[in-house]
Amino acid sequence: MASALYTPGAAVEQAHDDDIWHCSWIPGKHHLVTAGSDEVVKIWDAQTGDCIGTLKDNDYAITSLDINAQGTRILTSSMDNKMRIWNIDDALSRPGGDGGARKCKPALVVDSGPINAWKSRFVHQAGGGEARGSNSSAGLKEILASSTDSGTIKLWSGSDGREMRELSTSRRSFMYALAVSPDGTKAACAGVGSHIYVFDIESGALSCTFSGHSDNVRSVSFSADSTLLVTASDDKQVQLYDVRHGVAVTAFSGHHGWVLGAEIHPGGMYIASASLDTKVKVWDVGQRKCVETHGQHSSAAWSVAWQRSSDDVVAMKPMLASVGEDRSIHFYDPLLA
Template sequence: MSKQYLTAHTVDEAHPAEIFSLALTPTSLLSASGSSALRVHSTTDATFPLQQTIPNAHKLGCHHVVTARGGLGNVAASVGFGGEIKVWALHKPEAASGQQPEWQLRWEIPPSKAQAQNGNANGGVIPGDVWAVALSADENYLACTTSDGRIHVWDIAARERIQTYETGARGGGSFAMAVDLSRDGRLTASGHENGAVYVFNNDAGRMVYSLSGLAKPVRTVAFSPGCKRLAAAGNAGVIAIYDMEHGEHVGNLVAPAARAAWITSLDWNDSGEYLLTGSLDGKVKVWDVARGVCVATHSETDSAVWSVRWLPKSDRALAPGVPRSEMFCAAGASRSITFYREATGS
């Protein structure tokens, strides 16, 4: 059985450069691109209007922006092509002031090379260039990956690094291209250029699973909302599903095609029943995980799709008389952000 999604709205020319990353809060969408500014659109209005532009957020452009899945939407983090990480906080003025909430810089972690030259607050050196980043659901912890295969975990309130996971001897690990934190805070997962997927127990501070199943670069990993499954995908064009109780590879989601396109982004819906994927050939797909089949495909562009995200479910309607059905969004090389709505949603 297929599912039908309709194009609800497209924000044309949302950025002057390719859009590399999207992040959602209960009321807004943050987007990052090859340009220096971050942009914020409202998701409570059917036209998804621009709420805020953060100029010069990253001088060389930004390749990752994240919020906490299942979080309150008060913290965001972004990584620039210069290697810097910036943590943003949502400032909410007094209601009587009539001012709108806006994102403000809370903390910046300088590029790894600068830290290697100057040391850091912990008295050590952090080699390797930062790439992917993730936030815990409680918005207290930040995980980031490096080009030499390390995964660092930071305490945001304390502004200190509290954990480093190694995936190779003496920093000789494969480029860590993706990272995610489980919503219960127990697990960190990383995906690597050599096809490896690792899972770490944050309470024990050690690796618990080294997962097989993908032999090509892994570009995206994501825990299911219930933390029972992990999905990983990348250049193989296959979505590998792993059970987190025993670390078993329990299945693959594969589209029937002569040559599968690289999968660049994936996201679980709120119930954990469906996976959303974006790929290099411009296709956005919705997968029924239990049945192992693709139930919807959109290909409105031939340009690469770099990021896809489900919109958090909300009781708030987009407009009077218009109920909030299941929705997702996608963006990439076209520089536009497209929103899709389930045709039969309630």
């Protein structure tokens, strides 16, 4: 279309040996990290489509993927009930290819216990230096958050794997989805049932609850400024909430299958979503409508991600990426966006 925001760019077919469930960008770089049911984490150069690094430590599917704000470490959760922190430099020293998926040692392995870390996220701590975490610091202090099958979020020490405390929704529901705000002050979770819970991390208090969906919630994600939350659900809707005031902003309808992932553009003007219907959609927040649909995937699209800025590099026109059940990665190049 003449007013296209994004155009399909490079594609990597058969990027993994099985379904790709997750994708996330390394801040400030053209590097995308992917993971899924084949137990391997891979790093890709979005400009060439080449695999430039791999990580593998076990033979269990990876249920969660996150990258810290500094772009130095990767956090994964796996079906063996363990969280793993990896140094990205270790992955980049292990290029793809026949020997690329050999097992290697994570920087830290946390045994969380059965279904205590289905999703896991880094908690960014403002204040700089050691508190924020630098993998070159002997006194590394990182906090990890994880979602459970019993309606709670657990907080862990990223330096020694010690469980610190728990945030409870008071409902024993499986929390499929977890997000931590970029400013490190809020955590949101959701899953079986239609409720979304937002906590103040410092106090542990439940700050607001949303119930706009009519079915299970698959994905929650904060905006770059930590003020908005976007959710994706089996009810085929994407919904947007203002977490400062605890109110619903709008709902987006148009997918013909479960919405499996959704994420807000770094500038806040668009939302991208991925669905069981194989489509990736771009929604205009101001116009409150779908402005673009992409059909590059041949089966379920599992995850979408906008390119991330870092403290040193601002992505003025961020790329978009999607991954799916068809084992492919698709990159979308910005035109007007």
